[in-house]
Each structure stands twice: as C-alpha cells, then as structure tokens.
Amino acid sequence: SQQGEEDPQALSIQEGENATMNCSYKTSINNLQWYRQNSGRGLVHLILIRSNEREKHSGRLRVTLDTSKKSSSLLITASRAADTASYFCATDTGRRALTFGSGTRLQVQP
Amino acid sequence: EAQVTQNPRYLITVTGKKLTVTCSQNMNHEYMSWYRQDPGLGLRQIYYSMNVEVTDKGDVPEGYKVSRKEKRNFPLILESPSPNQTSLYFCASSPWYQETQYFGPGTRLLVL
Numbered sequence: 002s003q004q005g006e007e008d009p010q011a012l013s014i015q016e017g018e019n020a021t022m023n024c025s026y027k028t029s030i031n032n033l034q035w036y037r038q039n040s041g042r043g044l045v046h047l048i049l050i051r052s053n054e055r056e057k058h059s060g061r062l063r064v065t066l067d068t069s070k071k072s073s074s075l076l077i078t079a080s081r082a083a084d085t086a087s088y089f090c091a092t093d094t095g096r097r098a099l100t101f102g103s104g105t106r107l108q109v110q111p
Numbered sequence: 112e113a114q115v116t117q118n119p120r121y122l123i124t125v126t127g128k129k130l131t132v133t134c135s136q137n138m139n140h141e142y143m144s145w146y147r148q149d150p151g152l153g154l155r156q157i158y159y160s161m162n163v164e165v166t167d168k169g170d171v172p173e174g175y176k177v178s179r180k181e182k183r184n185f186p187l188i189l190e191s192p193s194p195n196q197t198s199l200y201f202c203a204s205s206p207w208y209q210e211t212q213y214f215g216p217g218t219r220l221l222v223l
Contacts, residue, residue: 032210043115043201043214044154089153093210097142097161098169101153 006102007090013108020077022105024090025070031095033066033073038087038104047075047088082111113138115215117202123221124192132187132218134202141207143185144169145177147198148217154201160185162207192222 008023024033032051036044050057050066050073057064063076077084087106091099115136124130134143144159146169156169160179174196176188185204189196199219203212 034211036214041199041217041219043216044203045214046211049211091154097205097210098144098156098159099154099212100156100170101146103151103153 007088007105009105010103011106011108013110014080015110016080016082018080020080020084020107020109022075022088022107024073024075024102026090026092027071028094030092032093034091034093034099035064035075036089036091038089040086044089077107080109082109085109115202115204115213117200117215117218119218120216121219123223125223126193127191130189130192132200132220134185134187134215135183136204136213137183138204138206138213139182140204140213141182142212143179143202143204144212145175145185145187146201146203147171148201149198157187194222196220197222
C-alpha cells in the first residue's frame with residue numbers, strides 16, 4: 002500500500018510564482034524525503050526532514066513536517082521553467098525501504 | 112563520476128523469456144535496492160540489500176529474484192517475465208550512514 006500521497010496530482014504555475022506540494026502518510030516515520038524526477042529519468046534527492054524536525058530549508062526549497070497530522074509540504078519559491086518535473090515524497094520507516102507516493106507533476110510556464 | 116548505472120536502458124521481450132537487468136554503483140555503497148514505477152502508483156520497492164550476500168524482499172517481490180555477490184553489483188532477474196511486469200525499473204544505492212538514495216537512470220521494460 003502507498004505510504005505517501007501527494008496533492009495536487011498536477012500543478013501549473015507561471016515562472017516566478019511559488020509552488021506548494023503536499024504529502025500525507027499513514028504510519029510513523031523516521032524521516033521523510035522529497036525527490037525530483039525529470040520526465041522518466043532517475044530520481045534526484047532534494048531534501049530530507051527527520052521526524053523530530055518541523056521545518057527545513059535548502060536554497061529555494063522549504064519543507065515542513067507535521068507528525069501529528071502525518072503530513073509534509075514542499076514549497077519551491079520563485080519557480081523557474083527548469084523546475085518543471087515530477088516531485089515525490091518518500092517515507093522511511095526505519096528499514097531503509099523508501100515508500101513513495103504517486104507524485105505531483107509541476108509545470109512551470111515561462 | 113559517482114553514479115549508478117543500469118543496463119539495458121530499454122528492453123522488449125516476450126512472456127517467459129528469462130532476463131537480467133544489471134545495476135552497478137561505483138560509490139562503495141552498502142545498501143542497494145530495486146524499485147518499479149507504474150503510472151499512478153509511484154515507486155514500489157521490489158528487493159533490497161543491506162550488504163554483500165544480504166538481501167530481503169520489498170513490497171512487490173513476486174516474480175523477481177536478486178543476488179548480491181559483489182558490493183558494487185545488484186542484478187534483477189526475471190525468470191519468467193509476464194506482461195504485468197512491464198514497467199520502469201530503478202536501481203538505487205546509499206552508504207550505510209545515509210538515508211538518502213542515489214538512483215540509476217532507469218530501465219524501461221516491455222513484456223509482450
């Protein structure tokens with residue numbers, strides 16, 4: 002069964018706008034990770050947030066984690082056309098087996 | 112260059128014809144894993160390996176085999192492929208001290 006579910010499934014914005022993607026999960030986790038995938042290519046790790054953290058930043062990325070609601074959000078600020086990709090959250094319950102959601106497809110219009 | 116490589120990248124085969132997809136990493140990582148990606152389902156883990164000669168089932172292991180005889184290689188074996196194994200397959204690796212994973216470029220498999 003899927004652990005993470007992303008919302009929305011698809012998002013289209015203009016360059017310069019912010020993009021927010023949400024992820025919900027079902028069981029307790031050690032950490033939650035966000036990955037990016039360009040059109041059928043391999044996934045690239047973006048950011049990891051541990052279960053005892055509430056917010057983390059990396060460049061234009063901001064991730065929040067609410068373990069009481071079992072949810073996380075990924076914010077990309079000042080988006081660029083090159084940010085067009087699919088974004089996946091993945092939960093790690095402690096045995097290194099990442100469980101991925103079905104992803105959010107982000108389209109950034111130039 | 113540090114990377115995870117997979118071969119072949121694209122494969123068309125017929126039902127029942129045994130095939131192997133190779134995965135190799137040059138980063139001396141202990142952990143390796145195979146995932147399949149299907150539309151609307153995200154990535155699902157097939158098998159993983161914590162180190163040489165140590166493998167375990169993931170969420171969808173049926174119809175697949177793996178082996179880890181060397182640290183750098185983690186081949187995925189489909190002994191008798193079926194059309195429901197048509198998918199995009201990814202290999203990933205990570206060092207023992209790091210939870211994030213490095214993914215290969217993917218292998219697109221079509222079973223007729």
